[in-house]
Amino acid sequence: MAVCLGMAGLSGTAVAAPVATNARLGEHPEHTRFVLELTETVDYRIFTLAEPNRIVLELPDIEWRLQAKAGIKGAGLVTSYRYGPFRKGRSRVVLDLASPAKVDANFIMPPEDGKPARLVLDIVPTDEIAFLATAGWPDDAAGAEPVPPIDPVEEAKPVDNKDGVFIIALDAGHGGVDPGATGASGTLEKDVVLATVEALKTELEARGNYKVVLTRGDDNFITLKDRVRAGRAGKADLFISLHADSVSDASVHGASIYTLSETASDSVAAELEESENASDIISGVDLSGENDEVSTILIDLAQRETKNRASVFAQMVLPELDKQTGLISKPHRFAGFRVLKAPDVPSVLIELGFLSNVTDEERLTSPKWRKGAARAIARAVDDYYAHMSSVAETGH
Template sequence: MPARARLALAIALVLASPLAARAQAPGLTAVAIGADLATGAGGTTKLTLTLSKAVEARAFVMERPDRVVIDLAEVNFQLGPEAGRKREGLVSSFRYGLFAPGRSRIVVDLAQAATVGRIETVTRAKDGAVLLSIEFQRADRDAFRRAAVASDPMPAARKAAAVPEASDTRPLIMVDAGHGGIDPGAIASTGVFEKDIVFGFAQALVSRLESSGRYRVRMTRDRDVFVPLSDRVRLAREANADLFVSIHADSISSAPQVRGATIYTGSERATDAESAKLADRENKADAAAGTETQAGPAQVADILQELTLRETRSFSSGFAKGLRAHLSPVMEMSPKPHREAGFVVLRSPDVPSVLVELGYLSSKRDLDLLQSETWRSEVTGGMAKAIDAFFGNRTTLTRPDALKRSAAIAPVSP
């Protein structure tokens, strides 16, 4: 169905009587069925959302990179695949999604410094649609910087860690589906989002592990919601996880021939320049969602903590090698299948952690496989075997409590 026809159908379903009246009910989530940019007088640019009901909007600006962040009550975005990708006036692009339970966010990337002008809400008489307009005004650097300093964005909601049952001694595995909510991750030429690909894979891996009965399994996100990088690490540590597995998919639009999976473990020094660039890109996920990366895990402060970190990285490396061995027969691996880099999500000093790039969305072959149920079943099966082998050696479960609990919790900047 053409995009225009889909949009017309969405408008009809949401706004037609009697659904329009129900959409205005207090308990229902607002639906966004349109997002338009227009340049106005004096060089202003206006973003207008077409909604099924009114929502409050709060906007502020952030620097490095320059962007406007618009916080809303939860909105169900039913927009076309091209929404947000077209440059217009002061806006180079924008993205949107669920930022936290009950909250949505739009992040507008600015083509040049701008501040927020009027925010208006009007109801369209002909069909009852609500038009929410946010105006951006050109500003010089000093004015923009003052506006950014004056902004006081609300802190992101923090998801409570699941507390493991005291009587359950099975290993606890934290599965981390990368990106989510307002942060789509890589985007394939077909419009498929990395966040959706990896979430489906993570769910399949969780189901596979739970079905064995050998493990307790948690997810850093169980829906399409944004979770800050430091919170992903915090969730694993607070749950006293025995293993952290982060799932991602890469993209290199300039090299569609590149394909294959890569397993990463944490290190202050990257194995190569490509790994360093990837880690830097992934570590900017918080900024892409209109927030700043919070303080990271503990700084190594004494010899006991240094031993903990070394031991944890040894476990991580050992698991990565076993994972490579079990995945190689069932999936294409990159020329350098095990690498190291400074990913924020791999900085836990006391939880063995790996990040798996399943393949490249820029590769048609990889993209087809990433969306294949048969391929997913084979690969999650290989991962499950690697996890079984890792925990089959009971020494992986006997890290002294004094070591595991010894990592300092005083935060430092990543």
Template sequence: MDLRWTRIGVARHALRVVVPIGLMLAASLGVPAGAATVTGVTVDARAITIRFDDAVSAASCALLPRPDRIAVDVSGLDAGAAPAVAGLASEMSETAGPDGTTRLVFQLARPQEVTDGQFERGGRTLVLSLRPVDQAGFAAAAATSHLDFFPFSFGNHPHPLPRARAVATIPAVATSIKLPRVQGDESRPLVVIDAGHGGFDPGAISAETGLREKDVTLKIAQAIRDELLRSGRVRVALTRDDDRYLVLRERFGIARRLHADLFISIHCDSVGAGEASGASVYTLSEIASDKEAARLALRENKADVISGVNLDDAPADVSSILIDLTQRETMNSSAEFAKLLGREGHDLVPMKPNFHRMASLMVLKAPDMPSILFETGYISNPRDAAFLDSDEGRERIAQSIRRAVEVHFARRIAMK
């Protein structure tokens, strides 16, 4: 998935861009294709700031106990001589990390939890926000915390991509999108499947074959729809059933307007180098949900924040509490479904060992609808790409979704 493409502000203004998303775009943005190195690290009571001499493509972090450490895995980074650090981190090391990344490990002087992170300077600086915790809090966070970060830039790729040059205009968010067709028994819960990317946004592209993420995700979404309809347990709708572009808020906005009971966004992962493979499932991170809840609570028109509840006349503190409670329940339900998908699909789809991840992804930010983003595999890995673009691979992915969906709604019925 290249969600960095979808993070550009397109709600109000049209931008002219050059496709493909690869070296031509990266070059137009001033993003070089070589691997970066760490040029400096600053650690204080509130943040770890890592500076690079070039843009990196992505990063993730996790907490490592006994001794207390923060591990940051960076894609597009060459390991070099680690700069000296002081303060809360007594030492930093650089080693080879998983999936072709470089791992930066910070030895902590006292327990600290990473609460959020963001890229700055187009992927040349990564800032991790810190919060002091006790030993028990650090251990608990280490067991569950895994955050992923994506820079604003379009990223790097080591080889030119086999794509023709084309010019397109990104449209503004449509005020009224025609809702897609819903198929299935009206008495059944509704699952909305979102095929990532589309139109002039191809998503990730295989450097070897030219296989485009937007084509793969559409075929997978259609296979999932057909499998779910055959089961007869749910109704199904696709956000797109053809090659069209949708802004992120339009995607989960369609699902909310249909009053969907579950939203599943389908993507393919990609890295510029290395043999990374396997599927993963993303749900919204707790910090991201806090920020979104605050944003929603401040909206002037709060009639549609929570489906079925008009908060226009509610006091600000009441609105904030109701939104927070709703979103917490939604996050819990999303996480439960992610775990179900990992359990039900492990014998059908190659999964990463740490398949469940959390990130601040726009497409997951509906406050009242369980939502996941399913990274079905790496389009940059020839083995994964062949699986994703095969009839057997699509059937296996669809079966894994169907199994998880059946258990998910059976549990919900049993709880009523």
């Protein structure tokens, strides 16, 4: 153990960012208290957001070393919380509220007598009207940086099998302040899917005929729309989003693949759709500028062909994943995941397994298993590439 708990502030380690070492939630008669322990004092600010009701604590760059289960269980007015990097140089803690509430007192105490710095929020109930009156974005603070609008859709891009390279966008789900699903033993979805994306990148690049672009290569938060944008900007021929989710039924296990549909194909799909699309909301992103109608129209117009291609790839992945890990029943499913909505990039979302299932959680934490899964998906990419190249050659 290199970490000496409680002594971090005195140990003199040369870390650039302050370290968050512990977080606590306590229910008291007068308030719910949230305490974040840090190696040093930091600047911070607090704001509240409605629908769903949240308190956002914004911090500078922080190195997060909280316990794996931190934030899963709530207390008092707080049902749960999440933390992590948000944008370059910024971190967030997002506290979900059981009912309208406000921060009644907040302060930060410097380290002393071997104790770390403590940032304290005392949260008290308020009424709905008062909550809504003050909830909202700080002036400078939309959740996402301004981004250029998506280009109008042109005709579906033919596969370039002649002189260009075949480009694959790999998207590790969640990240940063959004951990995704959590396994029974504390495994975080954002970590295992990033590790699998790295393994898949290695597999694909070793073949020499693919270029890989990543939506995220580290533990960072990215909005769903920016993931789609990254695939389009990278001129990807195929977009693969990797997830390892959680559903209420712990017996559900095995892999599955999703392609885009406006309506979820069944209750499992609907449950996952809701949790995946909530990614931006739980992270405290301003969605007020989003216009779903536009993207719906674009999709309708376009891009039957794009969806067909995604389905072709899905059919190629399934037998490979079946050999590797087994599949859920009806493993090709349909849902309205936002991340699949690029109108001109065939996009799939692979659920590698379920962290809510003990066996799947064990597999996902194994580097050997992840390498096997990466190989399985890479073989399907080979099949798909060969198929699309032959289609391009024959003109069909």
